[in-house]
Amino acid sequence: MAVSPLVSPSASAIAHRKNDATGASVTAQKNEASPQFVQHAADREITEQMNDEVRHKYIKTKKLGEGTYAVVFLGHLRTDPSSFVAIKKIKVNTEYRDGLSMDAIREVKYLQELSHPNVIALHDVFSSKDQNLNLILEYLPRGDLEMLIKDSNIHYGVPDIKAWMGMLVRGVWFCHENFVLHRDIKPNNLLIASDGEVKLADFGLARSFADPYLNMTHQVITRWYRPPELLYGARQYSGVVDIWSTGMVFAELLLRVPFVAGNSDLDQVTKICEAFGTPTEENWPGVSKLPNYVPADRNHLMPTQGREFFLRQFPTAGPVGADLLMSMCTLDPRKRSTAYQALQHNWWTTEPRPTNKEDLPRKSGGTKKMGDDLTRRGGELDDDQFKNAARQLDFTAMRE
Numbered sequence: 001m002a003v004s005p006l007v008s009p010s011a012s013a014i015a016h017r018k019n020d021a022t023g024a025s026v027t028a029q030k031n032e033a034s035p036q037f038v039q040h041a042a043d044r045e046i047t048e049q050m051n052d053e054v055r056h057k058y059i060k061t062k063k064l065g066e067g068t069y070a071v072v073f074l075g076h077l078r079t080d081p082s083s084f085v086a087i088k089k090i091k092v093n094t095e096y097r098d099g100l101s102m103d104a105i106r107e108v109k110y111l112q113e114l115s116h117p118n119v120i121a122l123h124d125v126f127s128s129k130d131q132n133l134n135l136i137l138e139y140l141p142r143g144d145l146e147m148l149i150k151d152s153n154i155h156y157g158v159p160d161i162k163a164w165m166g167m168l169v170r171g172v173w174f175c176h177e178n179f180v181l182h183r184d185i186k187p188n189n190l191l192i193a194s195d196g197e198v199k200l201a202d203f204g205l206a207r208s209f210a211d212p213y214l215n216m217t218h219q220v221i222t223r224w225y226r227p228p229e230l231l232y233g234a235r236q237y238s239g240v241v242d243i244w245s246t247g248m249v250f251a252e253l254l255l256r257v258p259f260v261a262g263n264s265d266l267d268q269v270t271k272i273c274e275a276f277g278t279p280t281e282e283n284w285p286g287v288s289k290l291p292n293y294v295p296a297d298r299n300h301l302m303p304t305q306g307r308e309f310f311l312r313q314f315p316t317a318g319p320v321g322a323d324l325l326m327s328m329c330t331l332d333p334r335k336r337s338t339a340y341q342a343l344q345h346n347w348w349t350t351e352p353r354p355t356n357k358e359d360l361p362r363k364s365g366g367t368k369k370m371g372d373d374l375t376r377r378g379g380e381l382d383d384d385q386f387k388n389a390a391r392q393l394d395f396t397a398m399r400e
Contacts, residue, residue, distance in 0.1 A: 054126040058136060060087055064371025069103070072371040075136070084139040085123060088374050089132050103204035103377055104133055110180055110203040111135075118171030120191060120201040137374070140201075141194050143366030144373055145249070146187035149256050156361045158316055161253045162347070163354035164190075165246075167198035172246055173339035175200070176239040179210040183220040185245035187252060188373050192366065196357035204377060209238060218292075221245055223268050224258045228279060229333050231269050233292035240336040247328030254314045254325075276331055277304035284332040304331065320347045 059081075060073040070090045077083040090104045111122035124136040145164060148154050168190060175182055183205040191201045205220045215235040221227070227244035229237055251259035260275050262268030273279070278301045279287045287293055310322035317325060324347045327337040337345075348354070 051126050054124050054136075055128065055134070057124070058085060058087060064368060065373075065375045067372075067375035067377070069101075069377040070375045072374045074139075074367065074371075084141075086137045086139050086370065086374060088135040088137055089128070090135065092131050106206050107203045108133070108135065110206045114175065114178060114180065114203075116171060116174040117197060118167045118200055119174065120199040138193070138199065140191040140199055140370050141367050142192035142196070142362055143369035144188045144192060145190040145198065145253070147363055147366070147369050148361060149187055149252060151363055154361050154363055157352075158318070158321070159352045159355040160360055161250075162321075162352070163196075163357060163360055164198055164253065165250055166348060166354055167357075168200070168246060168249065169339055169342050171198070171200040172239075172242050173343055175206075176242070176339050179208050180206055181209050181239060182206050182242050182245075184222060184225075185242055185249060186222050186225045187249055188376070190249070191370055191373060192362075196360040196362070201373065202376070223265065224248065224261045226268065227333065228269065228272050228331055229290065231265055231272070231292065232279075232287065232290035234290055237333065239339060240333045243328050243336055243339060243342065244333075246339075246342075247325055250325050250328065251314065254317055272331075273302050275305070276302075276329060278302045279331050287332075318350075320345075320350050323347070 057078055058075045059078050060075045062074050064072045064074055064086070066072070068091075070088050073087040073089065075085045075087040077085070108122070108125055111120070112125075115121070120140065121138040122135060123138065126134050126136075128134055148156065168185075172182065172185065180203075182200060182203065184202060185200070189200065189202045191199045193199060207216065209216070213236065216237065218230045218233050218235060218237075221230060221241065225245040225248045227241050230241060248259055260268065260271040262271050273296070277283065278296045279293075280296070280301065281288055283304045288295065305326075307319075307322060307326060310317075310326045311319060314322050314325060324337075324342065324345045327345070328342065330336040
């Protein structure tokens with residue numbers, strides 16, 4: 001029988017000679033490594049070698065951003081300085097087992113599973129000598145949708161919105177087809193590639209939803225983009241939570257301010273009721289059974305809004321666009337559009353046609369914005385620049 005190449009023949013021979021000299025088999029067991037131990041050591045050595053090879057492929061250059069969660073660097077392939085990447089170094093946190101938060105584990109898990117033009121690409125993963133996890137991500141130098149919405153010097157119209165929304169909905173559809181909920185869709189998680197393609201990023205709050213009866217946390221999705229069922233404490237939900245968020249991004253692109261922007265969860269519920277109507281058993285059967293549902297005063301019920309409200313509030317979308325937005329913002333999640341249904345809507349094929357991605361509006365300084373976005377933990381919200389504008393919306397004044 002041939003000797004395994006993972007076992008040193010000299011070590012085996014020495015052990016046998018020592019056995020012969022002393023007659024003690026126990027001594028041989030102590031001096032001869034077990035096959036399992038040798039195999040594990042070899043596996044560890046191979047893993048470390050592979051890790052070093054991946055790490056050696058890339059060179060870090062300047063720092064793009066730093067937060068409590070991560071540091072982001074600009075990098076490039078060692079063999080090709082013109083091939084840029086973003087290197088996201090996730091900091092070790094001793095509060096977590098193995099030093100990694102669930103955000104980091106989820107981000108790696110789901111980005112490794114998802115490959116689509118409208119989802120940010122994860123090229124490689126390696127650990128550095130200080131045990132920090134490094135994610136080699138697609139370089140997206142044109143920032144995010146939030147910076148375009150906020151910049152009053154950037155002018156865009158319905159064809160541009162249609163192009164951006166088409167990319168977003170396709171990315172969401174792909175996630176849902178693979179049974180992945182994103183659970184934090186918002187403009188600053190929609191990064192833009194050099195060719196204008198919008199990419200869904202930050203999967204730190206993502207999770208699979210193949211089992212419809214599995215309880216999930218309701219404390220996800222940044223508040224302004226969180227659907228009412230999660231605000232009411234729903235523990236079982238589907239991909240339509242992402243569709244509500246997608247609808248809020250659609251509304252924000254049209255208005256250039258967040259549509260419903262609450263200061264607290266209670267204020268968020270209030271603003272949703274003012275904008276879309278008060279959830280009741282009549283318009284949303286079963287809503288009263290949700291854990292955090294509080295019945296509204298019967299004397300102050302807001303009627304459910306129909307197509308006329310959306311046409312009045314979002315005139316630039318036109319009748320067909322307003323219809324799509326309304327289907328994404330339906331209070332009852334069972335009546336809300338799925339990503340697949342949204343893609344089948346005729347808004348995409350009506351005039352005006354979507355702008356070609358290469359011709360979409362762009363803004364300089366996107367590299368730094370990308371760095372800031374990638375260092376942010378899931379669910380964090382920067383509302384300073386929108387603080388005043390968002391609260392000028394008065395839904396009661398728009399009622400007939």
